[in-house]
Amino acid sequence: MDSDANVAVPVEEAAEAHPAWRRVQLARHPKRPHSLDYIQRLVTDFQEIHGDRNFGDDPAIVAGLGQFEGRAVMWVAEQKGRDTKQKLYRNFGMPKPEGYRKALRAMQLAAKFGRPIITLLDTPGAYPGIDAEERGQAEAIARNLREMARLPVPVVVVCIGEGGSGGALALGVGNTVLMLENAVYSVISPESCASIIYRDSGKAEQAAAALRLAAEDLLSLGLIDGIVPEPPGGAQEDPAAAAEFLRGHLVLRLDELAGMSGDQLVNHRYAKFRKMGNFFA
């Protein structure tokens, strides 16, 4: 929606003035690979599973079983659409409560059978609508945060595009959290931030810089564990190469976690998030 309008600005032009804004535009680039583009390249025997067993199936989140480099892995991913029809079908990648509940069901299913989980984050944010509120958007996100914290299996999270606040974090409590080079992860969209602080959503470029939402920012703040490089110019220039970079990093990270027991994994995840946030004491 907003993102489409913004992409119309030539990337290079905005980039010179605002490097952070360039990242936002790349993260929302209309040709940027989405979750299923990676899953198709990386996973064999992929079987999508549907529904939260409660209300419905949310196409903004894709969950499925698959084989990845010799491992059975549960994939849970936020999915945007490419053309208008797909965008509407995927609700612009904005999940509703039933999407988060489906995701949790899939993750707990993985835990039951001792399978590692890989989640891919790519959303402008959780859907802010009447029906989502009625069905408990906040509760669904909150529950995911708590339950992800105690999954006794390895959880690797990759922010592949837009990490839109709580809507992304609801799939984001991992032992390892990675970002693609041009992905962004933020507490609020630059447009919303600008409309609050400057009373002008047009000043999103400035807000993007102030929010420190680029991958290097999060790495230097100690909030993520690594950055997955993208091909020159961004993942949209060579999606196959982008997928291969991601494959390598995922294998490495799953190997790191493979030897840990369920308790060790839960404690490792706790320790990781427990130390986030500096303060004067």
Added chain:
Amino acid sequence: MAWFKRESGELDTSGEKKVRTEGLWVKCESCRQIIWKKDLEDNMNVCPKCDKHFRIDARTRLAQLLDDNQYETFDGNISSTDPLKFVDLMPYSSRLKQAQKDTGLKDAIINSQGKLLGRPVVASVMEYAFIGGSMGAVVGEAITRAVERAADTRMPLIIVSASGGARMMEGVISLMQLAKISAALARLDEAKVPFISLLTDPTTGGVTASFAMLGDLNIAEPGALIGFAGPRVIEQTIRQKLPEGFQRSEFLLKHGMLDAVVPRLEMKAYISTALKFFVD
């Protein structure tokens, strides 16, 4: 036909009158009745005429919940580092200083330990007057410590929420506090120590989407605004006016998101009775 007519609607008398009566009287924003301030305070800041629950600060809340206004406070010394050096219309560091001066707190939270009808409890209360009760690293850390204190001491935990959500000025660090606190609550859950989440006006954004919705009981005061997205954001998304009562406590109760809506005057007794069920 009248010789004179008022051209600009109703007279605005709210500001002026308050000054003349030197704050002895307040006007209820709900029923518009004039109330003697002492009557309001004696009634726990609930309008005696229409039951409108006025917003109260964290210290008043603690005085209402804990016996004899006696409690020990903890973690009041931690303060924000302004990790992003964030500047909007004014620097975040100045905003912090101003809020600290206005509230006498280092950040938007008071951690305490006291007794509720004789039962020792850990109570963590958010202060809305401090930058909208927003949650950055300090609030996140303080609430996590309160959760850990409850788990360690096995004292029941009460968190009183009043917040606009995550604190924008600390960026994604604020966001990660949702995960940090929720992870601590998973441990508290496993320790089987009761956690009562009390949601008050307003509780929105990342606070609702984390600890506020994770109580063993989620209870709210009447008429409180509670939601994930703020009403303005939703209106902009769907481009229509929201129905009356949308995202109020009673709406959430109806949709199954709350265990109960509890009037302030009954709150202490309600929590005490619930804790008796869980613990004794």
